Amino acid sequence: MEILRIENLKVAIDGKQIIKGLNLTIHSGEVHAIMGPNGTGKSTLANVLAGKPGYDVIEGKITFLGKDLLELEPEERARAGIFLAFQYPVEIPGVTNANFMKTAVNEVRKYRQLEPIDAYDFLQMMKEKASLVGLDSSYLNRNVNEGFSGGEKKRNEIFQLAMLEPTLAILDETDSGLDIDALKIVANGVNTLRNPERAFLVITHYQRLLNYIIPDFVHVMYNGRIVLSGGKDLAHELEAKGYDWLKNGNNNGVN
């Protein structure tokens, strides 16, 4: 089933065009990886999908589960099944993870016309999902991301992903700032959450993460466009040749 279709997307920030005609289609169960050098528009794409204010979509169309995604507010997108794991998760002092997640889960449940979750069930669910990414239950009483290490913040993102059970999960540079052990924990969490109904869009600068989260498709983004698409081996090829390979125009896909 088709989950996401991006057609000829063009996006500008403060009048400067960042994405310059991007096409991408994602089906359920698929894991897509987007790679590319810095400043090429990868994170912009993630933010536009999640609905961050400040981005001008000047052309193109994004369809999510048959709906016009660009018409929806960020919270509506989340309730409809889009999840963005942030590159830089925000600290929220004074709000515990438990309060935060209970609010979020109930808002999503309300949208799906379900009753608010029972306190005991919720607690069990929290504990189960937290253990998935190696966070112990004391973490539930800690304030959202406050004083978390880089690794804990990223694990918290995957924990939230597990709690909210999205249809499309976007991971924006989730591997940045992670040591190899934390990377494995995060990747294992993601792999556990893979299922035939859910799709992932994994944005990464390095091939390293893709050793643990094996993608079905790899897209290379450069200068605001996807210039090359292929299978998982493309990532290895990129790693070996470096991004200069693209910049030097040695590939037919590059304009």
Add this chain to the structure above:
Amino acid sequence: MKFYECIQKFFEHKFENNQSYDINKRRDFLNKFLHLGIPTTKHEEWKYTNLTFLDDLDFNFVHDNQKFLSNNLLAELEYHDFSEFYFVPIVNGFYLDSQATLNGFFDVQRINDESVFSSNGSLLNFERFFNGNNPFSFLNLAAFSDSVFLQIKDNTVLERPIVLQYNYIFETSSLSNTLNFIEVGENSKVSIIILFKSNNASKVFANEYINLHLKQNSSIEISFLQYDLSNLILLNNLNVVCDIGVFFKSNYFSFETQFVRNNVNLAFEGINSTAKLNGVYIVSSNNFVDNHTMLYHNQPFCTSDEDYRGIINEQARSVFNGKIYVARGAQKTNAYQSNKNILLSNEARVYTRPQLEIYADDVKCTHGATAGFLDQDSLFYLTTRGIGKEKAKALLLSSFVSNNLERVEQSELRNILKELVAKKLNLENIYFCSAINELSKV
């Protein structure tokens, strides 16, 4: 001019022919007030506190001690959240001893003019705070209707707080002045909650004073709770004198207050004392809240720490004016001050003014003040989790004041405050989650 006429009439009616008052003393103070007059915005301490509306207020002063209190009104006095605490009610300017709940470790007495004004009277320690900075201080001395002396004995730790509750249940526009004294004995520890309750039926001008003497090695947490005061003009004054080795903590919470001015004057008169001033105000519509603090570091080795935070919505206005004075010789003073504000509308206004006056050379003093809007990145983060914008804003606002709520040591009060803030921010369901927090500890 109406206000002055009312004051004169009030004075003549209540005091001139009453034997129990020291009319000469009071007349002097009245003249001082009339001479200084209602401060205008040209007055440095009242620059952002516009009182011109007082001119148009017409107060009716015909009431007598306790006679007006029907049983129905007495029933209103009960405050269920604090029913387990010691209770000292002051109703329409009079201490209502029949309704008080006391115990043997402290003493509450009504005191007369003589014991207030005499050469070694209760006022002696505090007279310096009654000055031109606040002309209404003289009005209070001229027109206080009742005076209570609350004494916590030496070497006493009170497990339960004392609630001193001001009730305003007037039927017509009225004036209330009380002059109260609290003394915490040596090595004693107490928590005192000052509650303001009004039936808001008529306009009330309240000019209340608490004079607090903290004796050697004593400790106090004094918490002021002001909410739903839609028809009260409140000048709430606290004067504090700290002896050696004292710990003082104050909490000021103002929610939906039409007009509140909180004055704190605190003097360190002994070494090794600490004062922590904590405050949260959440105001909207045309509310006004003003926190003025004046700390006198007169002795070395003392620490003061002020942290006030506010959320200002719609056309509400807030003022913070924090002044720290460090006397010559008050070395090793540590003084921190912070005032942070979030504005929720373009019409909301914040006037914040930290001031330092330092005459010693070995001190650490810092101050900071901010006024801004909600952080958009945080807001976006919450909305990407499916949380609607309004609820996300409310979560961030509760987050903004959460540290100040946690600083309240008295746990029942802290919980009540959390509930009040949650309700104020439409977050009832959020704080319900504290139950989850409890569960997850099991």
